[in-house]
Structures are given as C-alpha cells and as structure tokens.
Amino acid sequence: MKRPGVALDGLAIGTAVFLSGAVLLGVEIAASRVLAPTFGSSLYVWGALIGVVLTGLAVGYWLGGTLADRWPSPYLFVGAIALGAGLVLLIPVVDSWVLEQVVAWDPGPRLDPLVASILLFGPMSVVLASVSPIAVRLAARDIARLGRTAGRLFAISTAGSIAGTFATSFWLVPEYGTDQVLAFGAVVLLTAAAVVSLLQRLWLPGAGLVAAAGAAVLAVGALAPETTGTVLAGSAARNWSPLYREREVHTPRKLDPAEIGLGGEGFTIREARDTRYHRLLVVEDDESRYLRFDSSFQSGMYLEDPFRTRFSYSDYLQLGLAYDPGATNVLVIGLGGAAVQKRVWRDFRDARVTTVELDPDVVDAAHRWFAFPRDPRLPVVVDDGRRYLQRTDDRFDVIMVDAFYSDGVPFHLTTLEFVRLLRDRLEPGGVVATNVIGAITGGSSQITRALWKTYASVFPTVELHPVYEGPSDRRSDDIRNIILVATERAAPSTARLAASWEETRRARAPRAPDLRAAIRDRYARDVVTADVPLLTDGYAPTDALLIG
Secondary structure (H helix, E strand, C coil): CECCCCCCCHHHHHHHHHHHHHHHHHHHHHHHHHHHHHHCCCHHHHHHHHHHHHHHHHHHHHHHHHHHHHCCCHHHHHHHHHHHHHHHHHHHHHHHHHHHHHHHHCCCCCHHHHHHHHHHHHHHHHHHHCHHHHHHHHHCCEHHHHHHHHHHHHHHHHHHHHHHHHHHHHHHHHHCCHHHHHHHHHHHHHHHHHHHHHHCCCHHHHHHHHHHHHHHHHHHHHCCCCCCCCCCCHHHHCCCCCCCCCCCCCCCEECCHHHCCCHHHCCEEEEEEECCCCEEEEEECCCEEEEEECCEEEEEEECCCCCCCCCHHHHHCCHHHHHCCCCCEEEEECCCCCHHHHHHHHHCCCCEEEEEECCHHHHHHHHHHCCCCCCCCCCEEECCHHHHHHHCCCCEEEEEECCCECCECCHHHCCHHHHHHHHHCEEEEEEEEEEEEECCCCCCCHHHHHHHHHHHCCCCEEEEEECCCCCCCCCCCCCEEEEEEEECCCCCCHHHHHHHHHHHHHHCCCCCCCCHHHHHCCCCCCCCCCCCCCCCCCCCCHHHHHHC
C-alpha cells in the first residue's frame, strides 16, 4: 500500500539525517566548554547537559512526527534543519548574556547549570531531533516497508551522533575554539539543507540557504581562536559575575572495596566513595597514607609524622613565600590531603591559609584521614576556585594553585581570563605559585609551555622550578611536577632568593622546608612558545596539550 505525500531522494535525506545527528551530539560535547567557566565541570553540569539533550530528543521526536503527519512536505524537512542551524549559531551570540542572567538569579548549584542548559541548548535539541521523524514520513514510499525505513533512518541518525561525538571530542574541540566549533556545526546543517532544497528544485529556499551557509562560513572565520594575541571577543571575553554561596555537604555512596581493584598493589583501603567529581580512595601501606582520585594519586602523608614532606612538590609550592618573604595571607586553590596547608600553618605561625576546594568530600577526607587541623587560621571554602575569586573582594599575598591532575586539567583554571583574575586578587607585589604537571622541553612540554605563555601575557615575571627527585632525575623532557611562579616584581637572582629564604627561616619560620635546591634549579633558558596557544576561555585545548 502506497503512502500519500512527497518522497525525497534517499541519499540526500540519509545524509541530512546523519549530519543532523552529528551536530546535535557535537554541540552537546562542546556545550560543556560553554558552561565550565561559569559552573565548572561537575556531575551536575554533565547531568544537566545530558538530561536536557535527552529531553529535547523525546520532545523533538514527538513534535516532528506530529508535524510530518500534518504537513508532509520537503519545506518542513528543510525548514527544520535550517532552524536548527540558526539555533546552533545563536548559542555563541547569547551565551554570555544567558549565563549572566542565570548567575544573577542563582537558583542553586543543581539548578544553575540545568536552567542554563535548558535556555541555551534545549531549543536546538528539540528542533534537530524533529528531523528524523520528518524524514521517515517523507521517505516512506510503501506502508509495508515503513518499519524498515524508520529503522534505517534512526540508525543513520544514531551513527551521525556517534561520529559527531568522536569528531568533536577528539578533533574539533582540541583544535578549534568552542564558538568556532558551534559555527561550523551551523555551516554543516545549512549546507545540508541547501543541498536538499536544490535537489528538490526548491530554488528560492535553496538560494537563501546557500547565502546563509556562506555567511556562517564567514562566522567560522570570525570566531577563529587567537593563539598569539589578546583575548577573544564574545564568550572568550566574558566578565563572569560572582556565583555560588557555599555548597552543602554531599552524603557519599560507600563502595565495596572489592570493586576498587587495589588488592594487588599492597594497599589497605581505609575509605572509598563516589563523590560528585571523583572516585575518592584513601589507602595506605606500612609507612604512608595516600589520597587517590580515580586513577591518580593526589597526596600523601607519613603515618608517623603527618607534617613530614611526603612528596617534594608540596614544599616547592612554598616558593611563593620565598618570592614574597613578608607574606602572611595565603590562598590555596585545591586541598587534596592538605599537605601544603598544614605545613604552612605549622611553619608560619603568623600566616593565615585560606583553602578553596571544589569537593566537600575531599575536605571531609582531609580532616578525617590526613591530620588537617580545624583552626581559625585554616578556613576552608567549598567552591570552585575561579568562582571564589570572582565573588571575593579579598586580596592575598600569595595564591597557590594546586588543582591539576596527572591525567587531566580543569581548563577554566588555565586560561588568560583566570590568570587575570589571579592578578587582580593579589596584593601589590604578590605571587602566584601554580603546580603544573608536564615537561619543560620535548613532546610532553606543550601544556607547561602554553601555561607559561598565558601567565607571561599577564605577569612580567614568570619562572619555572622543576621538581627533581634525585641526582639522576634531571631530564627537562621528563614529565614531572613543575612549580610556575608569577609576580609583578622583578625576579631576584637565585643566590639572592636563597639568601632571603634562609633569612626568613632563621627569623620567622625555623621549621620551614629547605628550598635551596628548588631555587638553584630554577629553569634559566628561554621557554619556546611559538608552537603553543595562548589559553583562553574560547580556546584552551588542554586535553590535546597534555598528550603532546
């Protein structure tokens, strides 16, 4: 039995459906980069994005099927694709304003990213989801083959979604700016709609769509990321308003230790839990206790002496105090096992050390398992480090950034906008000390050199202090902890810096660590940056830079 209506060319309709699915999921991946500078990359953000897109699929499938039965026309098919392209292209135009309105309203840490996701990505999801059921209605030539036609087109759409996910995650986002990726998606959709229009001899809509695709191509070029100059326009130049009040404590789900897979590594599991952000484990051997997030160890403590240095990098972060020997007000972004905080608290009795930690479960673990004191000189704020800096008016003598992992970098804590925020929250002559994981030269150095380039665009003095673990550990192309120090002061010579630190230890902090080796090993050569990008909110390919 034949079905009434207009049938479209099979190849054209299949290609259009494939591309619509690809763009829909590609936008979902890119959307995380739109939201992260404001809301971070928490479970709430990803849950909001996935939930909004799935809701859009459900609504779009129903709406598309209803409209296709009422108006089975190629105009409807082409119009849905074109409207979806327009909504995708609109995202980088309105995202700053939308996010600022959500921040001003501030319905809470769960609803903030959900509301923003609905407003920015909900309409696009509904419209692009409607393409497949419209295509099924127009492609069905025979009622007896309707099921096969529907199955084929939805399979093509899903294949497109898979391709869009991989292309966006593995290539587009690492290589191009977020706004450019969104504009590229709009170009793809407009081109597909134009081709279908011309094949169906819809000359006027086809001509209009060709012109629109050309304009979108120009938008792609206009939104291209700047890798050697100043800040991008649009979303890369956002001035985010202050966000959240302190978050409530989350009650974790306890895990069966048998699930963790550490039995063969010689560790006793003290605690394991899923938090909003990590799989958190506290494990220990005969002499030390360690904090582990997912697959990487974050911090350690000797069981017999909780203040003794377990990993050298935690002492090296006190280089911030060496460059500003009179510092008394310190901010640390990232807590881990509190190795840095409790050592500065003990060694400098006149210092106040404020910590900003994203995960309340990490705070709980630090107090419970890592001898992190509860003391008025050790206040803790549960928040994202960037959000905290946006909403506080406090100024600090030293800011330590210890929020990077060996297998991941929170990109919104690497960008030019973030570094400018660090500078604005320093007292005159203040110092930033950032713990970087990478190499200084060679194939694994790209993330280090990109961070150096970004900090050097804000601070006149940027120095690198690699953390060497022994006489044989001196290769500049090996991956290691590197303390990046940035300040508006002129850098003292290593001899003068070492002498100043020894005087600080003698007069003020006799138990402070000996940093003579850390100072002596300051990297003295030029850092090559021509082949690495200036990191911005619009373009920060940190995942690609990590793998070289």
